[in-house]
Amino acid sequence: MSSFPAFNPADFPGEITLDYVIPEAKATFGRLPADLQPELASALARRGIDRLYSHQADSYDAVRRGRHLVVVTPTASGKTLCYNLPVLQRLLEEPEKRALYVYPTKALAQDQLAELSALKHGLPIEIRVDTYDGDTPPGRRTAIREGGHVVMTNPDMLHAGMLPHHTRWRRLFSSLEFVVIDELHTYRGLFGSQVANVIRRLKRICAFYGSSPTFICASATIANPLELAKRLLEEDNVQLVDRSGAPRGERRLVFYNPPLVNREMGVRRSSMLEARRIAAPWIRDGVQTIVFCRSRLQVEVMLSYLRQDLAPRLDASRRVRGYRAGYLPLHRREIEAGLRSGDITGVVSTNALELGIDIGTLQTAVLVGYPGTIASTWQQLGRAGRRSGSVGVFVASSSPLDQFMVRHPEYFLSADPEEGLIDPDNLSLLAGHLQAGLFELPFEDAERLGRADVRELLQLFEEDGSATRSAGRWFWSRQAFPAEELHLRRIAADNVVIIDTSHPRPQVIGEMDQFTAPVLLHEEAVYLHEGAQFHVDRLDWDEKKAYVRPVEVDYYTDALASVAVQVLDTFAGPDGDTLSCSHGELKITSLASMFKKIKFHTHENIGSGPIHLPEQTLHTTGYWITVDDDVWRSLGRETLDHPTKSGNFAGAPGMEAGLQGMAHSLRHVASLHLMCDPRDLGSVAEVRSVTTRLPTVTVYEVYPGGVGFSSRMYELHRELLDDAAALVRECPCLAGCPSCVGPLHLVEGAKGACLKLLSASALPV
């Protein structure tokens, strides 16, 4: 234990629910493949590799036998060699062949470029490896299209930059032998469903040029890697390699639950402040530390905290850096380089760094709040000490999911219950990608897009003029460029550009998607960027421009949005139970109505204001539970019959709060099962729904059309109710708190009512 950076639980007032040392694991080796080109073997030897880990050898064999592959091993187990080795071998055998590597982020592709470039050094032929993304200078693009043996890109670029212009890539597509899809587990939910359709289109283009590539996927640990790979690739001949032969260093894992400061209200000490207390001494002592926050806002706040803690040092702002998706590419590269060189000792990040960028020397990781999935948690904790003894600390926030996880560490250690779910046949996604596919290549009369039957959609397109039939084929017949209108990671088309007006020549400092913007960029918002505060002077919604200027104030802003639901179509249910569940299609409207100004450190509310921005409408799928009217009335009477200790009767308000608590807790446990961010789901409680005319709780998907979560929630109905009840019951608060029933702690009786409602299905109808 002495090799670990210092962390003494006694120094912290909260509860340590897990302090676990993962023992080291010995390596299992396999031989270097017999058919390996001698030059490749000596290139490996130069890097100190004279034999392979067993999973690397297994992967090589599978690929050489022509099978599609999915490799699932922990972080830092040498996963990249699983695909680099067979690819390089094939390129040495036939230098005309090509490979396409797809990474979820540009940064990751950059990093793998360096890795592969080092490996190919000294090979007898010049193997050209390039990244091709939005940052690639136009002058180099032609050379890459013509001569790149291995092209590394991301799904977005493949979707909008390569496939629609495939004739320029004829060289690549006609000789494409391998498609590598790394970080497979990130392709789930909306993004995964989108990428599945991009892969369908990629396979069409390959078929056009007469190639039929082998797919090699690599993934972090999830419950269903093989199923996800089969669904994503729409291939059956997929082999799973999931036994890691790599050794593992000793690692210490700590789960920390900050102390309750108000038991009645279930309020705990801020996870931000506790994480700061843990991370700051390490950073001060030069222990390279990464702090993961859940949101952009948190990153910026944490950044200013940690810099203050280093304050006497003049280089505090250089040694502790923020890293998140909104930063411009050059800026990010610089931070990545600083991490490698050791000039930077602290990094505060959103999950942009979660993916396997190898920055080597980080020793400690602090997670502020539960990252949302077990897979992400392992990855973030795995950031620290890939090679040496290391410490990873998870600091729970008061959120329900965090409290569930921190109280059930066995859930975390034992199994991997999370599944990667995708629905490539989501109608609106399918329609969008069908248009893109039609633009790329005409459809034959009976042709499918992947496995999806698209004949009816094509007829529909013809009716609205997007498609034309000619000579037994369907042709795109609109002026528009469909891939441009379709974003893989979000549905909103136009980003809001953030412009700093304090310079003589205004500067663009970042951008934000249209759905987030009303909440973070409304007028009078304090927007934080790289630790600096900016006041939003004007938000031009029509032009999608936010004009900001730097300010220094002691508060930040937090906006509230109100949400309403309308059921459009019911796919299944109701099943007639006391708590009867259904799933189907919904229309959700959301309106950001006001914001609060919250003081730093004390987190007290020091003012508020209205937000005047258009309502956002969402067309999606969801799952809803109705409460039987008689049961509702009898529970209501029960609640009325029991005066609370303050002597007042908490009647209908208590029941309504209970219903809201039910919505809140269900949403959180559902996200746990679905391996999605709780923010991928929304929930609403209505005492009388316009559609069901009953007390109703709705959990909906925040992506238009949904990506398959709703039907799964419908199937998981029982488990969701049980886990939600456990979450509320086990919470140490007295009468309900934000950690269980949500932000309703001022309504008395909420917790009791919520528990009764969640268990109501045991009651007779």
Place this chain on the structure above:
Amino acid sequence: MPEVTLRERLTRLGAPPRPRPEAPSELPRGFVEVPTRFGIAALRQDVIPLPPLEPSPGNVAYVDTETTGLTGGAGTYVFAAAVARPIDCGLRVAQLFLPQPGMEAAFLHLLREEIGAVEAIATFNGASFDLPVLRTRWVMARMPGELTESPHVDLLTLTRALYRHRLESCTLRMVEERVLGYERDDPIPSALVPDAYFGYLRAGSGELLEAALEHNRLDAISLVHLHSRLLLRLKGVETGMDAADWLALGRHRFRRGARADGWRALRNATTFGESEAAATAGLLISRRLVRRGSIAAADRLLRWLEWTAADDIRVALARARLLEWRRRDPQQALSVVEAAGHRMPDAAPDLEHRRARLRRKVELVGGRRRRKRHVREVQLEASIMDGLT
């Protein structure tokens, strides 16, 4: 996707498909079916009178295409192409039309026949638009080999080099009006052209498509006249050129490595006396003279420019620089700067730094004898100076 559309679509997906409109069978006016080994193509051709072109561009095919979009990419089709070729008895204009997207192979095959047997093809912006789009179509139609690779002249590039200073923008429309001197009553704005074709695919030929085809045909014809006009100017035999025209021509010729022509054009520009372009041309010449070591000739030229372009600060600065650094004569450089300061009081503050430095140098040198320096004078460009002095 907006809520209504998705909803509508879901409903409509459940309903039986509507009867499809009949594919149009009628070709636009004047087009005939031409059988090729790749299927049927649609062609319209005629010969129109053409006055003898002087200078004659030679055996060139002038090509203009109409496409279903401006973004390029695999889903942008070429639905019409006009090819104009000067022949002995006039101008032959052939126009190809794509009756259905599925008939692309025949269209492309015939197009290659039309532009195959020429010395060169000429387009307006073809380098970055028409040709890449055609190459994409070639691949998409699974045509064997490559699209013709005759030498290509992009008239837009030439027009930009020679006329940009006269035009707010270098659209073909603008060039016709301001360079060729005729205004075309264009029947259809470019933005509507794709819709004209999509309208045809749905409902058959109509006024809009006829207009788009006429637009295409006239564009190709304009290119013939434009090319001839550009050649006239390139040769330097066009009448009525002013200093800016000569300057643009000179720069263009230098870029292309035609130095003798470049010198001549710049020299012609300088003869226009008091204009900014003339001074610019003079400065370019003097810079080249200095680079060749003809310091005295450069000085003479600048002295002369100082007189013709007396309120051009660039000239005064260039001469001061030459005197100070090449001729090592701070005294005279100082007087140039001071004179310029008097002539152009607005510029005086900008000259202050230089004047102060020159003053210091003069004082320093005043004390001792100036060192004799041998300055290599080459009289290479005497002939150029003849025209000026």
